Amino acid sequence: MYVFETKVAWQRGKEYSLTSKDCPPISAATPPEFGGPEGRWSPESLLVAAVQSCSLSTLLYFVERFKIDLVASESVAKGTIEKTEKGERFTGIEVDMTVTVADSATAAKVEALRLQEKVEKYCLVSAALAVPVSVRLLVIASAS
Amino acid sequence: MYVFETKVAWQRGKEYSLTSKDCPPISAATPPEFGGPEGRWSPESLLVAAVQSCSLSTLLYFVERFKIDLVASESVAKGTIEKTEKGERFTGIEVDMTVTVADSATAAKVEALRLQEKVEKYCLVSAALAVPVSVRLLVIASAS
Numbered sequence: 001m002y003v004f005e006t007k008v009a010w011q012r013g014k015e016y017s018l019t020s021k022d023c024p025p026i027s028a029a030t031p032p033e034f035g036g037p038e039g040r041w042s043p044e045s046l047l048v049a050a051v052q053s054c055s056l057s058t059l060l061y062f063v064e065r066f067k068i069d070l071v072a073s074e075s076v077a078k079g080t081i082e083k084t085e086k087g088e089r090f091t092g093i094e095v096d097m098t099v100t101v102a103d104s105a106t107a108a109k110v111e112a113l114r115l116q117e118k119v120e121k122y123c124l125v126s127a128a129l130a131v132p133v134s135v136r137l138l139v140i141a142s143a144s
Numbered sequence: 145m146y147v148f149e150t151k152v153a154w155q156r157g158k159e160y161s162l163t164s165k166d167c168p169p170i171s172a173a174t175p176p177e178f179g180g181p182e183g184r185w186s187p188e189s190l191l192v193a194a195v196q197s198c199s200l201s202t203l204l205y206f207v208e209r210f211k212i213d214l215v216a217s218e219s220v221a222k223g224t225i226e227k228t229e230k231g232e233r234f235t236g237i238e239v240d241m242t243v244t245v246a247d248s249a250t251a252a253k254v255e256a257l258r259l260q261e262k263v264e265k266y267c268l269v270s271a272a273l274a275v276p277v278s279v280r281l282l283v284i285a286s287a288s
Contacts, residue, residue: 008218041167045148076149129272
């Protein structure tokens with residue numbers, strides 16, 4: 001069993017500071033969409049970041065396991081909040097990942113491993129969610 | 145409709161950097177529990193922080209709406225990962241909040257408002273989760 005602990009202390013208005021053990025604090029707040037200030041992480045963006053970073057951590061697990069020589073990896077994630085019959089709700093999170101490897105042979109190996117399916121299946125944060133998470137994975141050979 | 149966008153760029157090993165618009169970047173990584181380094185936020189701690197900060201933002205919404213004179217608010221949140229028949233999974237997140245107000249009259253008013261129920265009901269991030277989230281709220285009068 002693992003326990004992940006975080007702390008929050010209110011500062012002023014809709015602003016607060018998040019801490020977790022020896023990690024640098026995160027300045028967070030209610031987002032501008034709901035009356036908070038600009039320039040701070042929000043609960044909403046942190047949720048999207050949690051899903052996105054878990055997708056990358058899951059990818060990196062398989063990168064290590066299958067000895068893939070990774071050159072770069074980036075992703076953009078979008079979480080959508082819509083008005084539903086229960087009020088405003090997250091309705092989905094999309095993660096668009098790009099994985100750059102050294103050459104086309106490695107790219108073909110990555111494609112064959114079906115990493116996109118593995119990332120969707122084994123991401124611990126996505127598995128904790130009720131809203132659908134979709135992952136797109138684009139594999140690029142940097143030498144091509 | 146609102147869209148919350150975040151980006152991640154892989155750095156090295158199991159480490160990466162998270163960004164969102166004009167927010168300060170977050171250094172994150174796979175947590176030590178799963179082979180990553182110490183001192184960085186992880187997908188798991190970010191999920192717990194998202195739930196916890198959303199609980200506070202929801203509380204602050206009602207604090208403003210009901211004109212409650214808040215002196216302080218802190219919370220500790222714990223997300224538990226356990227081995228289940230589907231493998232390792234989040235099995236619950238607990239948020240322990242403390243709300244300090246100026247006097248016992250205000251404390252009584254806050255108690256009567258049943259904020260704990262409202263926070264559990266209206267937190268957008270908790271509503272997006274499949275795992276159970278429980279919130280405990282302790283109200284303290286600072287003059288008492």
